[in-house]
Amino acid sequence: MTAADLVLHGARLLTVAPLKDERPRVGPAAGDVGALMDGFVAARDGAIVATGHGVAHEAVERVDGAVDVDVQGRVVMPGFIDPHTHLCYAGERWEEFATRRSGADYLAVLAAGGGIHATVRATRDATDDQLLTLLMRRIGDAAELGTTTIEVKSGYGLEPDEELRQLRLLARAKADAPIDVAVTYLAAHALPAPYTDDRKRFIREVMNAIAIVANENLAEAVDAFVEKGVFDIDDVRPLFTAAKKAGLAVTMHADQLNDVGASAFAARAHARSADHVARASAEGIRALARAEVPGYAPPDARRFISARVPVALASDHNPGTSPLEGMPTAIALGVTLCGLTPHEAIVAATINAAHALGRGGRIGALIPGRRADIVVLDSDDERELAYRMGAPLIAEVYASGRRVA
């Protein structure tokens, strides 16, 4: 008989179970959430041990002190996965946010020392303790909103030494966090001033840093901002080669503002994900679909759904451009602004986001063997996540089987 220390029953259970193989959901299946009525999920020692429906949960033995909840018809679903954030920063850019909303141009803001420069300064100036406190608070806020796995990038250090400091802090945050943190080294975000005349030296030093990151196990992946006037594919190619040789995954900010062929490059590089992709060409989209590289829902997400690109959603929480916190808001905006259906948005925020972090076989679905990362909604219809933007819908959050919110 199966024994469990956590049983949630009487649920509208969204299993988001694999359809036939461990691949992201695409095309007509992109909205398949695998719902079970009167369902249950049972877990032990942080892993799911059984799911099913009806009275079958009575056959699960409860160990002493087990948590046993009749959720009374509410939705039980996989914890959200936020696969793209820039949480590691100090300082806020409220003024800039307000002036840009009233029409100020970003380049003018940059020229005045604002924009990313302001965040880089404030983050460098923050002490280890200050940065760690900010990180832990932001990760905790995400957990409260139902996120059980969150990617966090470095990237506001720019210079390799400062990036390494931030990555070491991220490793400490990861060790203490109530939820799983996937750390990414955003190695090429903007060319720091001391390297303006020697881009090659910057690339060489980043390659050294990648070796240190891999040795000290500071990150799972290397990210780069491939964009006109920032870094081009030739800059990034040696970094990705070094990353893969060191056993790290690669991922990219690709074709966000201009089509620079980055989506096709991401496909060729077997990137873990291609992020933003708002300007990807038809050819870039086809390449992502063929390589099954998850792309992040842009404003015209239906182009990607039709082309069978696995679509993921992320908060992209960052101090400059994304006034967005938590995956329920990302889901609501994914539907209202990007044209996803509510169920496609839920898939994009669970199993497809898991694939975008290389965790497709471990999280993002409620089936035996997966980590017991579970959200209970205060609703019997998961579509409320899309429909009731801003409503307090997250009732309970379990990470590795432990209640965290």
Place this chain on the structure above:
Amino acid sequence: MTAADLVLHGARLLTVAPLKDERPRVGPAAGDVGALMDGFVAARDGAIVATGHGVAHEAVERVDGAVDVDVQGRVVMPGFIDPHTHLCYAGERWEEFATRRSGADYLAVLAAGGGIHATVRATRDATDDQLLTLLMRRIGDAAELGTTTIEVKSGYGLEPDEELRQLRLLARAKADAPIDVAVTYLAAHALPAPYTDDRKRFIREVMNAIAIVANENLAEAVDAFVEKGVFDIDDVRPLFTAAKKAGLAVTMHADQLNDVGASAFAARAHARSADHVARASAEGIRALARAEVPGYAPPDARRFISARVPVALASDHNPGTSPLEGMPTAIALGVTLCGLTPHEAIVAATINAAHALGRGGRIGALIPGRRADIVVLDSDDERELAYRMGAPLIAEVYASGRRVA
């Protein structure tokens, strides 16, 4: 010595205090939140008795059992006022919401018996108990998100008898609600089928219903949807005359989809507010400004700010078009989509919204004599309401001095 049963001190206090007279905030003052550092607010028996800063709060005597909180630098501000909602409905329109997001035309939805017709059917079919339960849940959700005064319209009955049933239920909800409810009779929302060939008879019967509403004290205001193909100004004029004669305020859905001159009509009729106003002409905008009739922030809110129209924000929570819950989301969207500054959005959600409900002298500001409707944010900067869309920022909510969330 002043005695208080509630003292919040150590606050960044947004008083949103009147600048010199009891008028809504317009033009350059539209973003003036009247902030006090190290501020306090003291209340007794549900009304504010003192505000100030520094150690002055020590001079306030605490009665036995008084709540006395050092908020440690967090923001203390007036409770939000949501001046336009359609909460009184049964049935959800998730399917329609999803199909419309994927491009389906509203007129096609209507022709298939969906749209407002679906809500009217479901609301008519709901029992009194069912409707009351839904209403109380929705009002409670609003309170959790910091709303301390909420307008609720009838309007899904269409036929006068059914509208009266819904208004009587709203009166019961108002009596039991933890926050203040301002009830509006949306008398002319759509012409019900039995009156298709006799619009005049419908108007006559609505006039009778208005008399009943006034006699039984079922609503504070009468609302009408003035729009091409729905009701025109000539239909609505006798209704407004009857309403005002009966002592009720009037308010309008004005120039929402087409400019039909409704904003200027609202100004002439001294309407409590002119809602939506997205298509208002320059002349309509000038008329609203002259008459100081609050308009609701449309996508191009700056046009209204420059013209000195008092701008208010509302959730417009309704089952068809507004996937929006709670004023923090309304504030964030008011900034991101409508171009308000964060402080203008806060004014629009407090004192200007109070004026839109004819309560400008009673709520929406933290000064002695006002009702003790207070929100404590989980932040020391109120601009986070605009910046961190979806973040859990509401720490404590007091309505008439009592903690409700």
